[in-house]
Amino acid sequence: xxxxxxxxxxxLATLLAPVAAHAxxxxxxxxxxxxxxxxxxxxxxxLDGASSTFEMGILIDTSSGLLLNDLSAPPKTLVGAFCxxxxxxxxxxxxxxxQSFTGAPPVGxxxxxxxxxxxxxxxxxxxxxxxxxxxxxxxxQTRDAAFTGDITVEVSNFTPVGxxxxxxxxxxxxxxxxxxxxxxxx
Amino acid sequence: MxxxxxxxxxxxxxxxxxxxxxxxxSAQTAQPQPANFPVHGETPQLCIVGNPQLGSGGxxxxxxxxxxxxxIDRLADSRTLATQAASAxxxxxxxxxxxxxxxxxxxxxxxxxxxxxxxxPPSGFADGVPYxxxxxxxxxxxxxxxxxxxxxxxxxxxxxxxxxxxxLKLHLAIQPGASNLTANAxxxxxxxxxxxxxxxxxx
Numbered sequence: 001x002x003x004x005x006x007x008x009x010x011x012l013a014t015l016l017a018p019v020a021a022h023a024x025x026x027x028x029x030x031x032x033x034x035x036x037x038x039x040x041x042x043x044x045x046x047l048d049g050a051s052s053t054f055e056m057g058i059l060i061d062t063s064s065g066l067l068l069n070d071l072s073a074p075p076k077t078l079v080g081a082f083c084x085x086x087x088x089x090x091x092x093x094x095x096x097x098x099q100s101f102t103g104a105p106p107v108g109x110x111x112x113x114x115x116x117x118x119x120x121x122x123x124x125x126x127x128x129x130x131x132x133x134x135x136x137x138x139x140x141q142t143r144d145a146a147f148t149g150d151i152t153v154e155v156s157n158f159t160p161v162g163x164x165x166x167x168x169x170x171x172x173x174x175x176x177x178x179x180x181x182x183x184x185x186x
Numbered sequence: 187m188x189x190x191x192x193x194x195x196x197x198x199x200x201x202x203x204x205x206x207x208x209x210x211x212s213a214q215t216a217q218p219q220p221a222n223f224p225v226h227g228e229t230p231q232l233c234i235v236g237n238p239q240l241g242s243g244g245x246x247x248x249x250x251x252x253x254x255x256x257x258i259d260r261l262a263d264s265r266t267l268a269t270q271a272a273s274a275x276x277x278x279x280x281x282x283x284x285x286x287x288x289x290x291x292x293x294x295x296x297x298x299x300x301x302x303x304x305x306x307p308p309s310g311f312a313d314g315v316p317y318x319x320x321x322x323x324x325x326x327x328x329x330x331x332x333x334x335x336x337x338x339x340x341x342x343x344x345x346x347x348x349x350x351x352x353x354l355k356l357h358l359a360i361q362p363g364a365s366n367l368t369a370n371a372x373x374x375x376x377x378x379x380x381x382x383x384x385x386x387x388x389x
Contacts, residue, residue: 044221056227065232065281065351076223096225106324108351109283115225155225168229169349170284176225183218 038084040184045081045151052076054155056096059113059174065167067113067160075154078180081122082148086185089151090140091127093117093178095161098171105162109169112161117178121152131176132161142185153180233282233386241275241355248274248358256358258378261297261315267372269315271362280323281351282386288323288354289343291383296334296366299376307367311374314366319382320357324350332380334366345389354384 054073061068096113105111120126123141130136155178160166168174240251247270249257258272297315299307307313314334321328323346330342363370 042218044219047221052221052223054223054225056225059227059229060232060283062230062232063234065234065283071227073225078221093225096227098229106348106350108281109349113227117223117225153221153223167281167283167349167351170229170231172228172230174227174229178223178225179220180223181218181220 040083040085040186042083042087042182042184043081044180044182045078048077048079048150054178056155056158056174059096059158059168067158067164067168071158073155075152078151078153080148081151081182082146083143083182083184084146086142086144087122087147088140088142088183088185089119089122089127090181090183091117091119091129091153091178092136092139093129093131093155094176095131096158096174096176098169099173099175101169101171105166105169108165108167110160110162110166111169111171113168113174113176114159114161115155115176116157117153117155119151119153119180121150122147122182127180129178130157132159151180151182153178229283231284231388233286234280235354235384235386236279238276238278241277241353241357243273243275243357245274247272247360251276258360261360261378262373266370268370269360269362269364269373271360273357273359276356276358278354278356278384279352280354280386281349282346283349283351285345285347285349285389287343287345287387287389288321288326289341289383289385289387290319290321290328290330290356291342291385292319292330292332292340293381293383294379295336295338295340296332297360297378297380298334298337299374299378301376307374310367310372312365312367312371313374313376315360315373315378316364316366317358317360317380320359322355322357324348324352332382354386356382356384358382 056071056073098111101111114132116130118126118128123143127141129139247259249259260270263270299313316334317332319330326344328344365371
């Protein structure tokens with residue numbers, strides 16, 4: 001402790017000495033420009049629940065073999081999705097396809113199931129996609145401002161590919177996929 | 187004096203460049219992260235056979251179908267006691283949603299007289315009548331001749347390599363004079379019956 005004070009005083013004297021030697025020094029100016037960007041960014045949120053799979057269970061009426069007309073599954077929720085700019089939400093889906101059955105289904109049968117998938121909560125109009133539709137103009141929705149919230153994804157309106165009179169072939173694994181994409185719009 | 191200031195400015199400029207560089211890197215919009223949701227279901231193996239209905243082929247020497255019983259009007263000619271011809275078409279609304287097997291099973295192995303099981307008929311009389319069940323089911327056309335050679339359970343099984351839905355058709359036919367003795371042998375009096383099972387089952 002006793003040595004530190006004299007050393008500090010010496011350093012101050014050294015700095016002040018040139019000022020005393022010049023009466024009116026020209027000002028020296030340093031210019032600093034600071035720029036930063038916040039990139040447009042969207043995060044799709046966190047899945048509420050353990051599984052992302054819509055488990056539909058047994059698809060057919062076991063007294064007729066026809067597709068059940070009241071198939072349903074609990075919705076999935078993406079919690080805490082956000083976009084810090086204008087954004088779009090899009091949804092696409094593929095029919096549920098029998099994974100083990102091979103070849104063309106025989107007369108009276110089908111090996112695929114159509115349905116409608118929707119994603120709501122992000123835009124005033126839910127993004128929807130129907131797998132047997134010729135086009136799906138509602139599958140892409142946009143939101144003009146930054147937003148944060150939950151996205152609810154649902155599946156509904158299951159119908160046999162080819163017509164309601166067709167029966168699904170036996171298969172332990174009918175599988176389709178719904179894909180929801182949240183993206184920043186420049 | 188300038189040296190320290192320039193050095194300071196250089197350090198700040200370097201910091202500014204660093205920020206700018208960082209800004210340029212983060213200005214690239216992150217790629218959207220799609221959320222995937224599998225949709226899964228199961229269709230179990232299932233076969234269904236409905237109740238029999240009379241087919242469009244008409245009845246020859248058969249009375250109407252009563253429940254699951256098809257009654258022959260006159261099995262024997264009233265004068266010769268020889269078997270009279272009879273035929274009927276019966277359909278079952280059926281479905282099997284996987285490759286399967288169709289089985290026709292005759293409980294008696296022919297139309298046999300009841301009430302005297304194990305006892306041979308008197309000499310010169312027949313107590314059994316053969317018949318044919320012709321099956322049409324999807325790609326299958328099969329003939330099941332139930333020969334009445336012995337009173338026993340008799341089966342015909344046919345593999346069907348694909349799912350089938352629709353009408354399972356049976357054409358039942360009794361030939362004139364058919365018996366388990368000789369052609370045109372007289373039939374001993376009694377009630378003749380058989381039970382024919384149609385089964386769709388896994389292979």
